[in-house]
Structure formats: structure tokens, C-alpha cells
Amino acid sequence: MSAHPLVRVDGLMKRFGTAAPVFADVHFRIEEGEFVCLIGHSGCGKTTILNVLAGLDEASDGTVLFADRELDGPSLDRAVIFQGHALLPWLDVESNVAFAVRSRWPRWSAQQVLGHVAHQLDVVGLRHAAKKKPSALSGGMRQRVGIARALAIQPRMLLMDEPFSALDALTRGTLQDEVARLCAETSQTVFMITHDVDEALLLADRIFLMTNGPDARIAEIVVNTIPGPRRRQDVHHHPAYPALRNHLLDFLIERSRGFDAGATNYDPKNPPEIRLVA
């Protein structure tokens, strides 16, 4: 672990009103260029953590350092891919991406902006749909536009909230491959929420496992011992895959319930790091 990780979260806690905290005592670091997945059951506070990292929400307690600086609201450094794609429906695909590009580089000429947009649409294979409105696109194409919009501003970090959960299995697979390729090419730092164990093992370098809410914690951090580049067609043949997958599933089914944060061998500042090899 480096002394200066890109993201450093300490003692994060969030409560709504006077109820029990949704999660508490959350500590983690994300290194530059790392792909991290967060897995946990519904309602444990994953989206809330992502929104805090994005600067869209504020934690009740704790600190978030981004590039050694305290987080202060949303920033172009951190692009968000929303679960519901969140494209602006009155703009066509090109203008949706251009809107982000103009925000990032306000002084660029129209020609520069359109050139950059065209390149980004090429990257996600959507050049032909540039003049279409989001309503005329399939779910997978919309999510691609969302990815193009996020990558277009060249963020230091990409935040994704279950980006593929609304898609059919086939489309999801293709998009997972594309995201894996794009992020590996540019060593993009990514924080992604998912419910899908296979998706996490394909994409993530490390997987944070969250216990059930309320008062959820990061129970353990699983290191993906399958070396990159991982591809969908062969990742599940790797000898370490069954052990990793079983470990994650066992956590979701069994250990995420009734987790004892007071156990003597559990240190929330350093959750156990699990390295499984075949």
C-alpha cells in the first residue's frame, strides 16, 4: 500500500435522522489505477458511500481524502455513471456527451468539442447513433452513452453504481468486456458497486465486502488473485476462480448476516485481507 492512495476514507458513518446508522466505521483506500468493487446486500448503504465519494451526499461523520485533499462537493475529477443512465432526454447522443466535454474544457472551440465527442463515441461503438435521442436507443446503448460521457471528461476516478444491472445477460457481458478493456488501457481508477459476483471477479482488483445494514461495516477485502488481463471467455477457467467465487457467495449468503463488529480479531481500520489461491 502506498503512503498516498488516491482515495482515503476514514471512519465514515452515515445516519438518516435519529435512526441507527446505515453504516459506520468504514475505512478503506483506493490506489491510483485500481479497480475496486463493492458488494453487499440491498440497503446496506452502497449507493450512499458512492454518493459521498462523488460529493453528491455528505457523510454524518468521517473523512474522505481525494488525492490528499479533503473532498469538497462534486468535481470533474470524479465522473459518475448512474444506475439509471441519467442521459438528458432532450439532447441527442452527441450533445449529451458534448455537454460534459464543454463542462470540462469550456474554452474549446465547437470543432474541438465535436472532434473529441466523435472519438469517444467511436470508443464505445456508437458513432452511427450520434444524432439519435436517448429514447430511440436500447438500454445497452444508453448505458454506453453514459460510459462515453463519463470517460470523455478524462476523470481521475470513475464511480459506477450497478451500471449493468438493468441489462439483459448478453448485453451485460459485452459491456463488461468493453469496460474491462477501456479501464485497463487507460489504467482508470474505478469504484464500482455490483450485486454480481462474476462481474466483480472479472473486473475488480480488490473486492470490498459489506455486511448487512443497519450499522453495516466492511467485513473483509478480497484480493482478486486472478491476474489481469481477465477476459470473460476464460476467467472462470482460472484455477483460483472456484475458490474465490465460493468465498464471495458464502459471504453473501452466510457471513454478511450477524457479523460481529466487536469481535477481538476484527479491526475496522484494517479489515482482514483475503488472498485465495488455487
Add this chain to the structure above:
Amino acid sequence: MTRSLGVRAAALSLLIFVLFIAGWYLATRGGPGVATVDPAYAKLVGAAAAGGGKSAMPGPDVVAATLAKHLADPFFDRGPNDKGVGIQLLYSIGRVFLGFGLAMLVAIPLGFVIGLSPLMSKALDPFIQVLKPISPLAWMPLALYTIKDSAASSIFVIFVCSLWPMLLNTAFGVATVRREWLNVARTLECKPLRKAFRVVLPAAAPTILTGMRISIGIAWLVIVAAEMLVGGTGIGYFVWNEWNNLSIANVVVAILLIGLIGMALDQGLAFAQRKVSWVE
């Protein structure tokens, strides 16, 4: 099939129109058999109508002739009580546009403020609730007293009646912009004005246009009444004046034109609404 549905609907419309005109013609044709009019009424409507054995209600042929006469020379101006119907309509349309435009300038920015600020929304709510149900014509005496000008007073009345639907629809449209889109603007570090014009305005535009459409409809209803009240110029005054002249054919022509202009105003905004609407 939609095409054949359209064709059949048009044919039916035409049939209804022809039947209506025919019925109208037969009902007003009069003749010896129906010449027995109530003498008091005959006196009231004038010797021509009573003596000629004709009903006072003009038939479609008379109205059509009157309409043709008006359309042939709509813009003549022979003094305060004798102006072409075109001039009178232009007066009314001008007042509606002025009052409506002023209301837009107030209602849309204010609606933005109310929609964006829950505090302002709560603070202004009691005033809006009380002012909204007041008939715009109830303001007329107050306007005449303070402005001391009949034309400006009718514009003020149009302003008042156009204000509320636009204000409330703008506020509603702005307040219900999807949180996700605002978050997109936030993560892109959009400046407040850019966010207002590039995200909130287009998102709320269809709702705002709905308010404008309601407003222009009400304004067109109210201008006729307002001009009847204050007199001078305008299509409302024209109708009242022709009633005093007992020229029912002119009244019918004016009613027809009021309907057509009202439809055109509504269709214009409906077109604008289609231009700014979006599907998710």
C-alpha cells in the same frame, strides 16, 4: 388504420357542418307561415325584421355575405365607432400579446425561484392561493382608478389572468426536474446559470408551455369581456357596439372570428410545445 380514420373523421365533420348550415338556414328562412312574431319583440328588433316577415336572426347566407364584406375591407377606419373588424381584432390581439408577454417576463423567472427554493415556495403560497381565484375582471375598477387609461387597464387585466397558470406550471415543472439530471449537472460542475438554461429549463419546458397554453386561452376569453367593459376599441367593443346597432349578422361574424383567432393562438403554442417536448 389511422389514415382512413382521418378521412372518415373529415367526412363526418363536413357532414355535420353541412347539416348545421342547412338547419340554420331552414330555421331562419322565415316565410309567411312563421311571420307571427311577438309584437313587443318585433318592436324591439326593429321594423325591418318584423315587417319583412323575416326572422331577426340572420341566416347563413346573410352572415356569409357580411363576412365577405368584412374580409374584403378589414382595415378601414372611419372614426371611433366605425372601424374594420380587422383593426379591432388587431387591437385585441395586441393587448393580449402585451399583457401575456409581461406576465411571461414575471411568471417564468418567479416560477423558477419558487420551484428551486422550498422556502420561497412556502412563503409565497398563501398569496398565490388568495390571488389566484380572483376573477381578472374584478381588478378592472382598481386598474382604471390607478392607471386611468382604459387600454392599459385591459392590458393589466390580461397580465393578471395570464400570470397564475404560467407561474404555477413553471414552479411545478422546475420543482419536479429529475434529481438525476441535477446530479449530472453537479458532477460536471455546471455554473448556476448554465444549469438553469441547459438542464432545468429544457427539462421543465413542456410543463411551462402547458401553463402558457392555458394562459393564452384564458387571456383570449378575458379580453373580449374586458373590452366590452371599457369600450373604445377591440373585438369585444365591436361585438357590444354591433349588438347596440342590432346588427346580429356582425355579431355572429365577430363570434366566428373570435373562435378562429383563439384556435390559432392555441395551435401556435401547441406547436411550440411539440418543439420543446421530449420523451424519456
